[in-house]
Amino acid sequence: MKFTQMAKANEIERDWIVIDATDKVFGRIITEVATILRGKNKPYYTPHVDCGDYVVIINASKAKFSGNKLETKNYFTHSGYFGSTKTHKMSDMFENNPEKLYKLSTRGMLPKTTLGKNMLKKLKVYAGSDHPHTAQIKG
Template identity: 45%
Template sequence: MAVFKTYVPEPQEPGWVLIDAAGQPLGRVASRIAALLRGKHKPHFTPNMAVGDCVVVINADKVVLKGSKPRTKVYTRYSGYPGGLKRIPASVMLAQKPVKMVEHAVKGMLPKGPLGRVMFRRLKVYAGPQHPHAAQKPVKMEVK
């Protein structure tokens, strides 16, 4: 009788990746970031482990929304109280809180639960071109 063993990768230090979101569509950037956070680009990808890299996103304020999304897409949040529903159009969100917009798009593409929260903590988003993670020497990646 053959005995099969399941390969489980050893926990490793995550690498660092830099993504410039300037001029890129929001959904395309977010899906690429989510794949990097999950570790789907690595040969030892395991869906039940956080094997992905830390991702630094710069120029979040220059991300692009295609088509009619700036007019029609609406971000909503609810406080739990009567009359506590807040609606913000995507054009206003992009102008006021571009970091929250990118984080919201990426968070929706990650697994729900404790594993997804661990992955989301590895995401660092900045509105401008400056970031404080130069010491980690992030590798620059292009979004296709």
């Protein structure tokens, strides 16, 4: 009989993948990144093990948005106190801090556990084309 092999955390080899966001649709980038971070693109994907790769997104401020999401979509934050709901427009977040917007969007597609939190730590986002991870990236 053949059995499905379950990946073990100490046997996983992680790669570094660079994604250039120039003129790509924001949502398509995020779904691709979430798939890579979870490790679903690998043949030995195991749901309870962090088997994904590191992802570096460059030129994050040059992504495109489909429809009119930049003008209409809002993000809400709440501190827990009464009346402390704050609204942030997507266009303001994209102009001021695109790194935070990418991480927030990717976090919504990952598991809501400590495993998902550890997966999100492997995401590195940079607004420009320069990044300090050139030594880790092969070829």
